[in-house]
Amino acid sequence: MLALKLPSFEDYELIDSGNFKKLERFGQFILSRPEPQAIWSPALSEAEWAKKAQAVFNRKTGAATNAEDGNWELKPGMPEQWHIRYDFEGMHLNFRLGLTSFKHVGIFPEQAENWNYIYRGLRKMDIDHPVVLNLFAYTGGASLAAKAAGADVVHVDSVKPVVSWARQNMEASQLDNIRWTVEDALKFVRKEAKRGRKYQAIILDPPAYGRGPEGEKWLLDKHLPELLEHCGQILDPEHHLLILNLYSMGFSALIAENLARQYFPFAKNMECGELFIPDQAGRKLPLGVFARFAQG
Known part of the structure; x- marks a missing residue:
């Protein structure tokens, strides 16, 4: 049984996780998103998360709402679309990212x-x-x-x-x-x-x-x-x-x-x-x- 960790990925890192959330860097932008498996406590304080995150996904509430639906709270200068790159040996991939209404970014x-x-x-x-x-x-x-x-x-x-x-x-x-x-x-x-x-x-x-x-x-x-x-x-x-x-x-x-x-x-x-x-x-x-x- 293997546990395979993220390989070298210059344009991505998981900065912190906990309280059912994750703080991630995609390229030059830092996002806070829900993460149901992060049941532990974050290493960073709430104030540090708030300072670092340039986009925060908030779930919608209400009985008629899909559990995945929500909206993004953006700081000034945070775009809704941008690109990142992944390189491995002779493979060079470019991805257009975007802030969707169901927390994913592409x-x-x-x-x-x-x-x-x-x-x-x-x-x-x-x-x-x-x-x-x-x-x-x-x-x-x-x-x-x-x-x-x-x-x-x-x-x-x-x-x-x-x-x-x-x-x-x-x-x-x-x-x-x-x-x-x-x-x-x-x-x-x-x-x-x-x-x-x-x-x-x-x-x-x-x-x-x-x-x-x-x-x-x-x-x-x-x-x-x-x-x-x-x-x-x-x-x-x-x-x-x-x-x-x-x-x-x-x-x-x-x-x-x-x-x-x-x-x-x-x-x-x-x-x-x-x-x-x-x-x-x-x-x-x-x-x-x-x-x-x-x-x-």
Whole structure:
């Protein structure tokens, strides 16, 4: 079981965490956001947080309010959009960040460890232009890493504005020719399995719940096994890479490992564990579990 910390990331750091919040630097700007797993006390005082934070996300309250909804309180000079950069070996990625109404900013920094794994794994693969499927692909960090490694990439997400955001990140990173698909992930892999398609890499970032573009309901507990069953049918058993990320607080790394072993019986070199980011006081903030494997 592995605990993988954030790799070197010049444009990001977790300054402090606690009281169900995190204080983060993205580029030159410092943000305060809710974090349900930071149950300890912060290292810095409330006054220090207030002084440092240039944008603070406040949840909306009320019975009719979505638990993720809220608004940002901005200090003068804090933009609503800006760019940051991530570099690893020959990979140079640029991300457009933005302050959304559901606390996210367009990037999950802890996934940088998986971007490195994708980039290295695909470059080692003994096949020209491996084909990569990125499901629940959001703003495309994994898609960009795969493209930078020379792969042909199919990027699938059910939210059209998010796919447009990913396209902007591709262009900012001076990459091109990613195939964009606005579709329900489960519906997409069902069709690919029927067609007999094969992919050399599959990246899955399923949420706990969600909606497809035509109102399709996604529930992690109910639909994940079927999704993985179809992915097992379309992943190349000879040349392959797979990453399964799970963010639901009820799912452990052992669950991710058990699912991966069940639906991908040919998998070797399996790794599973937690992703975390240390703050400046040395506390390790857990930010999801994973199972992954690769064979070239």
